[in-house]
Amino acid sequence: STDLTARVLANAAKKYLGQPVVCENKAGGGGTVGVALVAAKPADGYTIGIVTSSPTMSYHMGKFNYHPVEDLTHIMRWGNYLFGVTVRADSQWKTMPELIQYIKSNPKKLSYGTPGMGTPPHLAMEELSMVAGIEAIHIPYKGGAETNAALLGGHIDIISDSSGWVPLVDAGKFRLVANCGDQRSPRYPNVPTLKEIGYDVVARSHLGIIGPKGIPKPIVAKLHDAFKKAMDDPEFKEIMKKLDMPNYYLNSEDYSKYMRQDFEQIGKLVKKLGLDKK
Structure with missing residues (x-):
């Protein structure tokens, strides 16, 4: 569902960016492999990625070396899962x-x-x-x-x-x-x-667009605006509806705040489950 929706969103964004958007699915590591590759790239806006709450969970479990808040630029939150x-x-x-x-x-x-x-x-x-x-x-x-x-x-x-x-x-x-x-x-x-x-259990996550740490604000704004407009694309709306995935939009500033809150909440959950890094 991540790959299917992200490809349609990227395809819709290219007309607002004025250039192609090439999608590469880097599977594995519960969604951390692709994020690690993006985090290591130059902060020029040409390499961006999709992130969920998985890297934050993996970080608290001691299985991910990049800090999901401090080591990334948060561009836009756009979706959620069923x-x-x-x-x-x-x-x-x-x-x-x-x-x-x-x-x-x-x-x-x-x-x-x-x-x-x-x-x-x-x-x-x-x-x-x-x-x-x-x-x-x-x-x-x-x-x-x-x-x-x-x-x-x-x-x-x-x-x-x-x-x-x-x-x-x-x-x-x-x-x-x-x-x-x-x-x-x-x-x-x-x-x-x-x-x-009768069980107070909720699977929490989100879908967002991120880049390496330190992308200049004008470039972040350009990327944000292109992908925000792409959310109105009929094909994107259709694939989200088909997979019963709600829109979950936040702009760059609010998305960064959300990530900090998400980081703290997930840390508490991982510790409660006894899965935190020792």
Whole structure:
């Protein structure tokens, strides 16, 4: 879902920038590989990237060397995810309470896939495991395409991920048993949130555009304005709607403030889960 939406946004922005925008998907590390590559580039505005909350989570876990606030230029926040827990449609679990009860009765028997260690879907499952008193085996992958293939092939039992699974749910191959957001999705109004089921767990993240530390303000403003205009592109609006991903816009200054708050909140969560770097 990150790659699909970001490519459409970048394609729409090129007409406002007056030059092509080349997209390279650097998978792996739960979204930290691409951010690390961007952070190491010259601060001239020609290399920018997409960031989620994953690098902040990985930083607090001691798995990411760049500081997600101090070592980056924050250009614009533009989106958010629909996070959910899915199983195969032919599985025995019709609801999230049924799945949780089964895991309780069969600790460490089931496995769940995520887009990587230290990602929002991983931390959501870790938090759910703690509050629900369950144990399942975590299998980290490099992204949604891999987790979907693993569940289809029967290599894992559960997916905790963002909405890359939407086409498979709509096709009747996967079943969405829980929404990991703050409220129900308009696309799947009959699927309850984890909070409604009785577990105060919310997967938190965002989608933003970043660059290396120290990009001059006039260049940041030009990039911001181009991508802000691109958000009105009909194709971008359509892909966001298709994946049930809400717009989540903040300008450069407010996005920097948000990142500092997000950094502190995630640090507290990682420590609570006992996953902080020792």
